[in-house]
Amino acid sequence: MLILRMVQDQPLHGYAIAQRIHQLSREQLSVEEGSLYPALQKLLLKGWVKASWATSETGREVREYRITASGRKQLEDELSEYRRMAKAIELLLSNA
């Protein structure tokens, strides 16, 4: 869900995805960066993202991941599910 959300607005390469997760979580989420790749392979297999080679701003050749239509739908489903769960947990904690 996190990766899909990162590439929702623009195509990103692996390093950029890791960086964005790191920054947007205010350095709270910091995992072994390499473990991103098996996850990306899973998204490719499911057809939720597509990968293509491109040149980055720094002139490097990078592999960018772009969200697909089915990826967007999956993201929406997962987000609404997450929100529903978070809301339920929040309710539970505040009213307990």
Place this chain on the structure above:
Amino acid sequence: MAFFGEWLRRIGYLFNRRRIERDLQREMEMHREMMGEPVRFGNMLRLREESRDVWGWNWLDTAWLDLKFAARTLRHSPGFTIGAAIILALGMGLNLTLFEIYNNVVLKPLPVRNVETLVELGRLSARTGQPLSYPAAEFIRSNHTALKTILLSNRWKTATWGGSEDSLSVRFVSSNWFDELGYGAASGRLFHETVDDRADAQPVVVVSYRFWTRQLNSDTAIIGSTVRINGRPATLLGVVPEAFPTWNGHPAQLWMPIEQAEYFFPDISFKTAWDNGDIEVYGYLTKGMSLAATRDALRPLMDELAAEQPKVFRKGEWLEPYPATTRFERPWERTGRLRNVLDFGFLSLLVLTVACANLGSLVLSRSVGRLRELSVRIALGASRRRVIRHLLAESVLLTCLGAIAGLGISYAAIKTITLNVDIPLTASPDWRTLLTALIVGAFAVISIGFIPTWTVTRRDLNRAIKDGGEQASAGLGQARLRSLLSAVQVAGSCILLLLATLAARNLQHNLSPGFDFDKVAVFQPPGLGNPIQTKRGQDGRDIDFRLFWSAMRLAIATLPETADLALATTTPFVGPFQDVPRLPDAPDLAIAVNSVEGPFFRVMKIPILVGRPFDASDDRTTSVIISRRLAMQVYGTLNVMGRTFPRTPLEGEVLRQRTIVGVAEDARTAQMDFFDGAEFYLPLSTGEFRIARLLVRARTDPRALVYAMREASRKTYPQVKVDATLLSADYTNTLHNAYLTAGLASGLASLTLLLACLGIFGLISYAASLRRRELSIRMALGATRRSVVRLLITQSTRPALWGMLFGFGTSIVALRITNGKGGGLGPYDVSTFLYAAAVLAVTCAASALVPALRAIRGDIAQNLRND
């Protein structure tokens, strides 16, 4: 849909995996370069492995590695590998050959045009099925509206070629036969409608491809020339293509237009005889007409025939369309076929089971010997699953080798059969054969790979490493367990071997008519159909058959070659088949009647079990002899002398009640494919002389008798042209396909024995060779060579002997039980048991002797050091 897309992507990955994995590696390296602290990236090798795992193809790499490793292991034991592959190839090759024959004869569609709409019309009444005569078939052909086209053919008939005395099988066919079935000539031309069926058409003949290539040396110059058939000139038009199918099991060598039948057989009233004939009527269904609709549409035609020919056709008869897709098979023929298929299938599967069981034991012994190696691999980090996979990979490789060699054997066997028998079989395997090979292969992998692997890997392999395999192999291979393994193996082989032998004998019994026909010749006035229609001699006068037969009998009895002779109304194998309605006392039996003279039983060597054969005191109206089966079914005993048959009074002359004067052994003298048949015999009356044939037993050579009989008849009664044939030739013609399969069947039991011996040899000699070290120690401690050999042989053969006793004992009990219930297997006989026991005992002793001799040969100290 998503699932489908995912699989497409998976497959896409499989075909592009090298490029995709390269891309992934590049991408990861780039990522690491961009990072401030590359160490936080993680282990790249592991991450790449995990990424690959996502696509689900890793098992393929592992399997490939396992196969490569298994191939290396097998290459290191060439003796085992070659032996195992040969055993499997024999077992699988046999199964595949039998399947290929069945596939060709039954499963593959008949190779003719529009086979799905082709049918044969069988004449049926509520009582029985009967062949049609030519006038009746012509009537149907001219008046039908239900079918698109009708084709006619007679059943097989024999004729002579040129000056030769040998008989060739002939088919008379309607002139549209080849065109409608979609065949053109291999050389020259075949028959055409409106050309060869004209009244003034020249007599013509076409020959089979096999006859043309073998007997006529593929001579193209002979096409268009004049040849002599039955002494009459005819133009040889052309050659029928090699691929033309064998029709209804009778391969023909010559074809002639059916309209010209009387030209080649002038003594028969073929075209006008309504009451007899053997015409097969085929037709193509009209588009959109079902079988049932066709049957109904043809009913008025049969009613018309019944009105026009009330003596021949009864009201209520109909024409039943039998489709070509099931090879025109009648429901009652299916029982016989299924019975043969079951027998053969059971037998060939037994052979494969023996092969696989033997090989499985061998693999198990080998795995036990390799416990140390397996435990080392586990200690080095291989998972138990991996070890199992590796051991299975060896079996898969062996099975593949066996399957390829088996397909080769099957191909060669079919080619050899095609060369020797006039049946066009296709040797190249089709999808059905490959599927069968796959199923047979899977069966082999499971039995030779899975069971031994499971047994070995259940052992404590970790302990085996600690003691160098000694302890663990002692646990598995200790004397008692090893002995048990040998005993079970031998017992299993004995049971299977006996079942195979008895099943093969059962199969041969099905094909054996129950009487001795080898030295019997048949002497009969000729006729295209049966019963004989010849009433006038060549001089135009009526024949007095009483005079004819007494003259002929005298002339033939005085021939030096004649041993015995008798008249009968039914010629075995050929007919005519005279059936009677089923008896209420024996509703399961199809019953045939034959009118015979007293010496008939002597001529045919059919034993009279109780009572006596007919003599001069017997009369057709009072005496009857019944067969064993009939006696047992109706009365439940053979002691039926003086009782009346049929037990319950029935209508009709044939089934009037008579006194039983004897019980004869079962003999299928009427029709070979009647497995559920029985017969009874009536004394031949002089009124039946017109339809009788003379059966003559020769002293030594029935061929000489045939020639002498023809000569004698020419001299004694020149006005009647007669036909003399060998009963054995008729048998071969009638049971052409069955004869071939009987030959195969007898080979099966021998093959099972060979495989059982190979397996037992492998197991015992391997088990004995594992004890080389122990034997060396015994000898180092002072045991003599002789005592060591004796010890090994005794210890190895004892369990085998126990196994044999158990195996044979079980088989005898099982056979007694099945025989008691009338099971499929025939009665066991002592000779089979003794023979099999002797061969197995010798094999057991030899298997222990070879490694024993090897162990005592050479330097003991050297042996000990090497071990």
